[in-house]
Amino acid sequence: MIRGLRPLLRGSTYTGVLFAYAGALASLPLLPFALAPALAWRSAPEAARIVLVLLLWAVLTGSVGLVPTTRRVLVAAARRLLGVPLPDPVAGRLRAGPVGGPATSAGAAPSGAAPSGAAPSGAGRWRTPLWLLVHVLLGWTGALVSGLLILLGLSLPGGRLGGQVELNLSGRLLRVDGGWQSWVLGLGCLLLAAAGCAAVTGALRWTAPRLLGPSPAERLALAAERELLLAERNRLAHELHDSIGHTLTAATIQAAVAGELLAADPAAARAALRSIEESARAALEDLDHVLGVLREERPGTAPTRTLSDLPELLDRLRHAGAVLEPDLSGDLAQVPGTLSRAAYRILQEGLTNALRHGAGGPIEVRVAAGADGLELDVVNRTGAAPGAGPGAFPTTGHGLPGLAERVRLLHGEIDFGPAGPRHWRLAVRLPLRLPA
Secondary structure: OHHHHHHHHOHHHHHHHHHHHHHHHHOHHHHHHHHHHHHHOOOOOHHHHHHHHHHHHHHHHHHHOOOHHHHHHHHHHHHHHHOOOOOOOOOOOOEOOOOOOOOEOOOOOOOOOOOOOOOOOHHHHHHHHHHHHHHHHHHHHHHHHHHHHHHHHHHOHHHOOOOOEEEEEOOEEEEEOOOHHHHHHHHHHHHHHHHHHHHHHHHHHHHHHHHOOOOHHHHHHHHHHHHHHHHHHHHHHHHHHHHHHHHHHHHHHHHHHHHHHOOOOHHHHHHHHHHHHHHHHHHHHHHHHHHHHHOOOOOOOOOOOOHHHHHHHHHHHHHOOOOEEEEEEOOHHHOOHHHHHHHHHHHHHHHHHHHHHEOOOOEEEEEEEOOOEEEEEEEEEEOOOOOOOOOOOOOOOOHHHHHHHHHHHOOOEEEEEEOOOOEEEEEEEEEOOOOO
16 A cells, blocks of 8 residues: 555656646647637537537647657656656767768768658657647646645535535435544545546656657667767777877887987987977877767867878878888879778878887888779888887787778778788778779
């Protein structure tokens, strides 16, 4: 019995009833518009006029639910006053851009991507109007019934109604005057009013997820949006790993070079320090962009480094003391933007690994842009670099798997491993056109 009384003692029961009453009160301004045709049709029977008023009132109330803003307000109110965990209506939020490219925000979806904020169609369009009708009906029913019961519960005890009250209970006549029966009956009316409040709140809580929650089509849109967000975050993680890892590796080597040259060649030391500053500034731009996207803010201009920025990358490595043998062929400017950005990141990761784990000899970098594909090669000597102790550059193990995943998404081919007894080779081939 005590368990059955618990809903009557919860504050959330009565906040839910207030929500129902608010729906009933919100429908009152529409009542004059529903009354106008009935008042003009004076020749009709009274019953027909009442039915006409109720029908017009229901139609006007339901039509409010066709306004998109109405559902957002109802969802927010139901979450707060009913305690129902309802997701926000599907809206165009951040969407992942093409692999290797910047993210797109609402209203700028890439071609071929279905917008996630599509308006509900078909039967789903009528779920909010139906909810409004249920909400208003429960609100008026709860207000009238609970109001009458509360009035009786406060008036019956002590004979405040000024006479006897006769109740017909299944053919048995019960007379209630100002004695103890009035107090029992008054308490029963108050308990029934509280039970009615709990019933109204329970009905709203049961109905809200079914009518205000996402429809099957919206659940698919939400799942697709979550998938795109996950893909975007994975892409950002790859880019952050490539950019920050490369910058820290190059900066560590450049700092060591600057320390050795500070006394013997101050000009070269200053050049190494300037290179550290440029690398750190570029890494900060990448980091600021990634953090802005992860916070779901509108980021600034996204860093879009492509193969056209490859000479700058090679110059920074030369300032770090690396010996490079580049071999660039073909028209790199004609490589598609998505492919060019991905190729830059692949070469950046490959050169970072060569600096970390190479033996300090020349690093061969080959980029060949042909009519059908783009070929990338990074070859370095293996073994311990001069002056590098064990664990000088700790590795996370995410670099090569991340490269393989990036190449797979671009329908390319990747091969890495020993190339002879003293060399390591990273070879990637990316098609310029996707297979049919």
